[in-house]
Amino acid sequence: MTKVAVIGIGQSLRGDDAAGLEAVRQWKEKFPETANRPEVQIEASELPGLALLDVLCKVNAAILVDAIQGSDKPGTVHRLGEAELASFTSDSKSAHGWGVAETLRLGSQLISTSPKIRIVGINSEQAEMGANLSNAVREAMPKACEAIEEEVNELLK
Amino acid sequence: MKNIEVPALARVEGEGGLYIGLENGKAVEIRLDIYEPPRFFEGFLKDRFLQEVPDITARICGICPVAYQMSSAYALENALGVKISPQARSLRRLMYCGEYIESHALHIYMLQAPDLLGKESALELAAEAPEVVKTALRLKKIGNELLKAIGGRSVHPVNVCVGGFYSWPEAKSLKDLLPDLEWGLNASLDTVKLALTLPYPYLEIDYEFVALHHPDEYGVIEGDVLSSNGRKLSISEYENGYIEEHVKHSNALHSHTVDSNTYLVGPLARLNLNHEQLMPNARKALADSGIKLPLKNPFKSLIARAIELVHFYEEAIQLIKEYKPTGPAHVELKLKAGEGAGATEAPRGLLYHRYKIDGNGMIQFAKITPPTAQNLPRIEADLFALTPRIVNMPEAEATLTAEHLVRSYDPCISCATHFLKLKVEEK
Numbered sequence: 001m002t003k004v005a006v007i008g009i010g011q012s013l014r015g016d017d018a019a020g021l022e023a024v025r026q027w028k029e030k031f032p033e034t035a036n037r038p039e040v041q042i043e044a045s046e047l048p049g050l051a052l053l054d055v056l057c058k059v060n061a062a063i064l065v066d067a068i069q070g071s072d073k074p075g076t077v078h079r080l081g082e083a084e085l086a087s088f089t090s091d092s093k094s095a096h097g098w099g100v101a102e103t104l105r106l107g108s109q110l111i112s113t114s115p116k117i118r119i120v121g122i123n124s125e126q127a128e129m130g131a132n133l134s135n136a137v138r139e140a141m142p143k144a145c146e147a148i149e150e151e152v153n154e155l156l157k
Numbered sequence: 158m159k160n161i162e163v164p165a166l167a168r169v170e171g172e173g174g175l176y177i178g179l180e181n182g183k184a185v186e187i188r189l190d191i192y193e194p195p196r197f198f199e200g201f202l203k204d205r206f207l208q209e210v211p212d213i214t215a216r217i218c219g220i221c222p223v224a225y226q227m228s229s230a231y232a233l234e235n236a237l238g239v240k241i242s243p244q245a246r247s248l249r250r251l252m253y254c255g256e257y258i259e260s261h262a263l264h265i266y267m268l269q270a271p272d273l274l275g276k277e278s279a280l281e282l283a284a285e286a287p288e289v290v291k292t293a294l295r296l297k298k299i300g301n302e303l304l305k306a307i308g309g310r311s312v313h314p315v316n317v318c319v320g321g322f323y324s325w326p327e328a329k330s331l332k333d334l335l336p337d338l339e340w341g342l343n344a345s346l347d348t349v350k351l352a353l354t355l356p357y358p359y360l361e362i363d364y365e366f367v368a369l370h371h372p373d374e375y376g377v378i379e380g381d382v383l384s385s386n387g388r389k390l391s392i393s394e395y396e397n398g399y400i401e402e403h404v405k406h407s408n409a410l411h412s413h414t415v416d417s418n419t420y421l422v423g424p425l426a427r428l429n430l431n432h433e434q435l436m437p438n439a440r441k442a443l444a445d446s447g448i449k450l451p452l453k454n455p456f457k458s459l460i461a462r463a464i465e466l467v468h469f470y471e472e473a474i475q476l477i478k479e480y481k482p483t484g485p486a487h488v489e490l491k492l493k494a495g496e497g498a499g500a501t502e503a504p505r506g507l508l509y510h511r512y513k514i515d516g517n518g519m520i521q522f523a524k525i526t527p528p529t530a531q532n533l534p535r536i537e538a539d540l541f542a543l544t545p546r547i548v549n550m551p552e553a554e555a556t557l558t559a560e561h562l563v564r565s566y567d568p569c570i571s572c573a574t575h576f577l578k579l580k581v582e583e584k
Contacts, residue, residue: 050294051301051311102280109283110291 016124224503236497245321258300266293321487422506
């Protein structure tokens with residue numbers, strides 16, 4: 001049985017940084033039949049550090065849903081593969097800067113059969129402390145949900 | 158060489174920089190710039206009910222939340238004149254074992270070992286020695302699993318309350334961890350052997366070591382505040398011996414003794430002052446190491462942490478084997494106005510709390526002195542001592558050695574800002 005983890009990543013108290021958490025929450029509601037399948041594991045990670053490895057070493061594939069920064073318009077939904085991960089490398093070397101990209105790199109070095117990684121990224125507008133999602137990111141949620149749904153179904157084929 | 162400057166320190170918890178100003182090859186100014194913003198926890202606590210304090214203060218640190226829970230609980234229990242049951246006390250020690258295990262495994266392997274092995278990060282280490290990093294991650298995870306079994310989750314566990322615990326964890330969930338803990342005890346003994354083979358830079362400092370000391374056990378949750386200079390104070394007398402003050406370049410307070418001396422808290426202090434109270438395997442690992450105490454090289458804090466890792470695995474096994482909870486998990490509290498101090502040994506060193514409460518149990522005053530704030534002046538003094546040894550090195554190597562020194566303290570800047578980048582400047 002192919003096991004797929006759907007992992008929402010972000011800080012719920014920092015504006016659009018919560019986009020990944022919110023997209024996974026809405027996807028669960030909108031597509032319960034897929035979300036409730038036994039081979040699907042859903043995780044919400046506000047601290048995407050080493051604990052993420054525990055999830056990754058138990059699944060065949062993982063979809064990371066996360067807010068991203070970039071030149072595209074806020075609310076743009078991207079579907080990316082492992083090859084594009086380099087652009088996610090944080091430039092901070094502090095323990096606080098240990099993030100998704102570092103954890104995935106560590107995972108690929110330590111896990112004998114690394115899971116296939118897909119990323120659903122949502123361009124953010126702001127990550128202010130205490131702020132809600134921006135309108136552009138909120139409006140992108142249906143599209144993000146559909147992207148998650150398509151990714152899960154493709155991985156479960 | 159010009160000045161040494163590290164704008165943002167890597168592999169430390171929190172945000173800070175390091176600046177070493179040089180004049181004719183001598184250090185004239187050293188600053189750990191703590192620009193992580195102050196966090197005002199003491200202010201948040203005012204007018205909160207005392208039972209909220211352990212869980213609010215736990216949020217000061219994601220690596221050592223248990224330390225904050227423990228020091229606050231003991232302080233508030235002292236304010237109310239409450240004594241917890243012996244079983245709750247043992248469970249507090251067991252929970253602390255979980256925190257020491259996860260914190261020390263992280264620091265030894267992921268934060269400091271890359272420096273000693275000439276690696277930029279744990280990632281580089283993992284590429285070359287995946288088995289070592291796998292061992293490290295498993296060692297750490299077992300600590301987190303222990304925290305989860307007692308406190309419901311592996312980061313920011315709950316369950317500690319003023320008076321004891323909200324509920325007893327199931328004996329089975331703890332006993333199920335015994336095979337992993339037995340593996341961890343052996344792996345931590347191997348960690349000591351590995352630690353002894355690493356190439357530590359030379360630096361010997363005549364520190365004043367300060368740690369909690371308890372005659373019957375490795376000082377963690379109760380005892381006296383003991384200094385290697387002979388000063389012995391009860392926890393409630395701590396502020397008679399140790400004073401905090403503001404310094405311009407830091408959002409963290411700096412501590413010194415009443416005699417205006419810097420002092421050292423943490424693993425070196427504990428090992429030097431409390432080695433007689435180590436568990437048998439840890440004591441044997443220390444004896445077999447051939448190390449002569451006191452250990453005075455700050456880089457060798459890693460060895461002290463490794464020996465403590467053995468101790469806490471060993472103690473966790475013993476406490477779980479003895480775990481048989483009966484009776485209520487906490488003492489019923491009778492509220493009254495009062496004041497109380499509490500101190501426990503966080504993995505990074507002594508953590509002191511003092512609170513004043515009113516008759517309804519509401520917090521009127523809070524003071525929290527974290528270990529890193531106590532160590533900051535000592536780190537700066539160590540950098541002064543280190544500078545003559547590094548000024549003739551190539552700049553990159555000098556900078557790295559200075560950074561390494563700071564990292565060997567495992568400073569928790571986030572906790573202390575109530576901390577690091579390196580900047581060296583030739584004037």
